[in-house]
Amino acid sequence: MGKILVVSGHPDYKKSLANRAILDEFHRMVPEAEIVCLDALYPDFSIDVDTEQKRLVEAETIVFEFPLWWYSAPSLMRRYFETVLSYGFAFGVNGTALQGKKVVFSFTAGAPAEAYTKDGYQHYYIEDFLPQFRALASLCHLTPGGEVISLGMTLHNQDDKKESERFYAKVKLHAERLARCVR
DSSP states (O other): OOOEEEEEOOTTGGGOSHHHHHHHHHHHHOTTOEEEEHHHHOTTSOOOHHHHHHHHHHOSEEEEEEEOBTTBOOHHHHHHHHHHSOBTTTBSTTOOTTTTOEEEEEEEOSSOGGGSSSSSTTOSOGGGGOHHHHHHHHHTTOEEEEEEEEOOOOOSOTTOHHHHHHHHHHHHHHHHHHHHHHO
8 A cells, every 4th residue: 555645624623623533533543644734834824835746746645634614625725726736736738746646535514414405504415515626636637536524523512422422433434434445
């Protein structure tokens, strides 16, 4: 198995409950994976493009992990896409640096599954938000490795034992599904 790179685009990873717990559990399952937290490295959004492109080139499997914010990736993750996945590197003339690498999109949403229906309060299915990520992968010559999506990833009362058990069961399931995608 080749090098696995996880790029975490959570805007405040230390305060994250779901995404941090998922990546902690995932790292226990796949300890060889390199996890890069963009918010810790680039709080000012000034991304070191050369360093990040080198990481991508060295990886065989790339995971973009983030919470769904306003129906897309958070702004720091989007900034990463805009600057690191540049013309001439990831796409366009001579832009084949990522060709054939496997990509997995892993994200969470706080709203429950029933919200992501035509009759739910989101008025769209979660699948309706995926084409942008699939198009990004295609443009960058990445090989789709799947999407791992978990909905209803909120824990309102950590003192409620049943609610906590349900939440952490979803965390573990997400991490297990992600581990299967990268192997």
